[in-house]
Amino acid sequence: AQKITQTQPGMFVQEKEAVTLDCTYDTSDPSYGLFWYKQPSSGEMIFLIYQGSYDQQNATEGRYSLNFQKARKSANLVISASQLGDSAMYFCAMREGWMNRDDKIIFGKGTRLHILP
Amino acid sequence: NAGVTQTPKFQVLKTGQSMTLQCAQDMNHNSMYWYRQDPGMGLRLIYYSASEGTTDKGEVPNGYNVSRLNKREFSLRLESAAPSQTSVYFCASSEGEKLFFGSGTQLSVL
Numbered sequence: 484a485q486k487i488t489q490t491q492p493g494m495f496v497q498e499k500e501a502v503t504l505d506c507t508y509d510t511s512d513p514s515y516g517l518f519w520y521k522q523p524s525s526g527e528m529i530f531l532i533y534q535g536s537y538d539q540q541n542a543t544e545g546r547y548s549l550n551f552q553k554a555r556k557s558a559n560l561v562i563s564a565s566q567l568g569d570s571a572m573y574f575c576a577m578r579e580g581w582m583n584r585d586d587k588i589i590f591g592k593g594t595r596l597h598i599l600p
Numbered sequence: 601n602a603g604v605t606q607t608p609k610f611q612v613l614k615t616g617q618s619m620t621l622q623c624a625q626d627m628n629h630n631s632m633y634w635y636r637q638d639p640g641m642g643l644r645l646i647y648y649s650a651s652e653g654t655t656d657k658g659e660v661p662n663g664y665n666v667s668r669l670n671k672r673e674f675s676l677r678l679e680s681a682a683p684s685q686t687s688v689y690f691c692a693s694s695e696g697e698k699l700f701f702g703s704g705t706q707l708s709v710l
Contacts, residue, residue: 580650
């Protein structure tokens with residue numbers, strides 16, 4: 484069963500608008516973490532933001548924030564005031580098992596974001 | 601600071617050939633990973649190693665083997681390459697709240 488689900492294969496958004504990229508996850512591990520990565524056309528993986536399952540507040544990093552709803556098992560990425568340079572592939576990922584010395588990290592299938600001028 | 605270094609960057613193999621992808625990190629991380637990326641499939645975990653001396657299967661381990669040679673190095677071996685293994689391969693390492701990636705290996709199996 485898929486443990487990380489990104490339901491939006493592609494999105495088109497007007498420049499300067501806010502964007503929400505969806506991510507839902509499934510785990511029975513009480514200790515887990517959620518990442519978002521950006522992959523531009525150059526292919527490199529760029530870290531954006533991280534949320535731990537025990538973190539009380541939603542993570543924020545500049546224009547990026549993570550809307551963490553633990554009961555719904557969702558960890559949506561919000562990009563405020565989108566820019567043309569935000570056009571890229573975005574991946575949600577989940578880390579679990581590290582409390583048991585396992586530390587497995589798996590990714591969703593990604594969302595391709597296109598910012599329109 | 602080099603971070604995660606993987607070699608080679610490009611490789612073309614014939615069906616049935618073998619090869620090893622090398623990965624090394626200089627950040628003293630315990631956890632290391634191998635992923636493959638295919639269009640529409642995201643990054644899929646092949647194998648991972650949560651500490652020196654341990655390795656575990658990920659989501660798509662068939663056709664691959666790994667070796668955690670020491671804390672720095674984690675290699676991925678294709679014993680008998682198949683066209684279905686044509687992909688971009690990423691090595692990564694982690695300690696805490698970030699996953700650090702290598703620059704990727706583009707592998708084509710003809």
